[in-house]
Amino acid sequence: MRGRLTVLTVLLSTMIAVAAPQDPLPSWNDGAAKQAIIHFVQVTTDSRSPKFVPPEERIATFDQDGTTWVEQPFYAQLQFSLARVVELAPKHPEWKTKQPFQAVLSGDKAAMAKFTMNDLIAILMATHTGMTADQFSAAAKEWLARARNKRWGRPYTDLVYKPMLEVMRYLRANGYKVYIVTGGGQAFVRTYAEKVYGVPPEQVIGSALETQYGYDAAGNSVLLREPKLLLNDDKQGKPQNIYLFTGRRSVAAFGNSSGDREMLEYTQARRGASLEVLILHDDAQREYAYGPAKGLPQSKIGTFPQSLYDEATRKGWIVVSMKKDWRQIFAFEK
């Protein structure tokens, strides 16, 4: 009897599934953006369609900061670096009187707001190098488990966009290999990408430091993180590194700023169908508003100038309004 019941259950659930096909993007409001994504997946996976893409070529690339999770007011990795300065300070007594470390240690927000790119690089190198790859991963994991974002009082990994997780899941269910292609540090993002996005480490492409091959005290081989940038995964670096890592062009690409422009161009230049998407931050109430429309403040982080908006319109790239297109932003919201 039990066998028959199982068969019946399977039959019934199949019938229900056929009767009411599940919405693959339930956190998206109906509109041009949602329709464009669904249409793209349908035509590229239907073998009778002229836009069909063979399974092995189905590569989708996602920027991270501002595209799949919150990047304001500072990137999570920058917060991690600042926390590391405080943590490592006992080993660096000279930091008490040396900038930019002094500003961080004394909590001088006015000085920190004026940090130059060189200041940030000095902090990054001091906090991300001089340890083995495994030691760095452990430190990043430990911080991510304990740190809380101030505005939401939640771990940074809770601040991922539910609509984008749905797009990733939908693409994977249709044979797409999903990559993160981030200007952020590859080693940092790899510590949580599998758990948070379902993206394994080998599908995380990001900025990377050189490593030095060596041995630990027990004679086992280790990789030491060196203060020298090997890959700068921003702007032109994104298509360059997508090619370096995959030997292919992406078929779908998602970004949110000028740093993603070349990745979208590279995607569109492939022969055959492609999808280019830009996330527009225009929802100050539920997240942040720093998009391109007149009157919105321009942040240094996630720059989306009017010229990029115009280019998107001209080239048929999809601009997603977080305010209008997303029914829900975070999974923790009811």
Place this chain on the structure above:
Amino acid sequence: MRGRLTVLTVLLSTMIAVAAPQDPLPSWNDGAAKQAIIHFVQVTTDSRSPKFVPPEERIATFDQDGTTWVEQPFYAQLQFSLARVVELAPKHPEWKTKQPFQAVLSGDKAAMAKFTMNDLIAILMATHTGMTADQFSAAAKEWLARARNKRWGRPYTDLVYKPMLEVMRYLRANGYKVYIVTGGGQAFVRTYAEKVYGVPPEQVIGSALETQYGYDAAGNSVLLREPKLLLNDDKQGKPQNIYLFTGRRSVAAFGNSSGDREMLEYTQARRGASLEVLILHDDAQREYAYGPAKGLPQSKIGTFPQSLYDEATRKGWIVVSMKKDWRQIFAFEK
């Protein structure tokens, strides 16, 4: 009736499969090497074994030249470079009187035998750069389709070792992700790796040149190959790049020379089970003999010194004798 017959057929073939399990490595003679490979796959995929490796961590890395195909008397890619010199010569009249190109164009074998590393780099840069990534792939494919190896009169891609293809297939059938990790050019190997090894381009790690992002005449984005080495995928470069590309340690690694030593060390230093294999070229009759044993000639290509042999013995790395362990070397042999 037809439905019942199908069920019966399935049942029967299952019974046959259970009764006579297929040998996963039919081109291997029974012996310690074959047994070690099969034992490794069994214990790392049996969830009750203390040496079980979770599916997502199952990474196997293979050197190419001398490990999965013939590398003597010269690497195939070097032959490609020399052919390219002849092909490109009309566009470079200065090569007629300029070394090392003059030696290649006049077929001066004595001079070519004395080429230094700098000569080879000059030839590589002149023949592998100044074109788009797509143009380079097309040139490599065209040459591979037409070139024939002198000794066997066959395309270079026929000179892959059947026993190693069997190992790759066996590992894949047991959930391993198979990577090529070659000192050769990543872009060159990617043009045939899928067809020849079943390894997709995103699983080919190799030496790589920098690319420059630009646009073709139609305004489409392209990547231009630059005469600057980005990744040197040899020796320490192998573990460094396995980490860069995958964020993991390999669980099984296969090589044949000093260039693979660090990759094997890196594999063995992982926590848990691992497999390290070196292919020993000791079969002058069926292939070449340039292994480590006394009396065998030492080639500059595929250097396997006695010290590496001793290290392998000391560390429990498997040394495969092509002469004794391989029943058949090439698929085209009867």
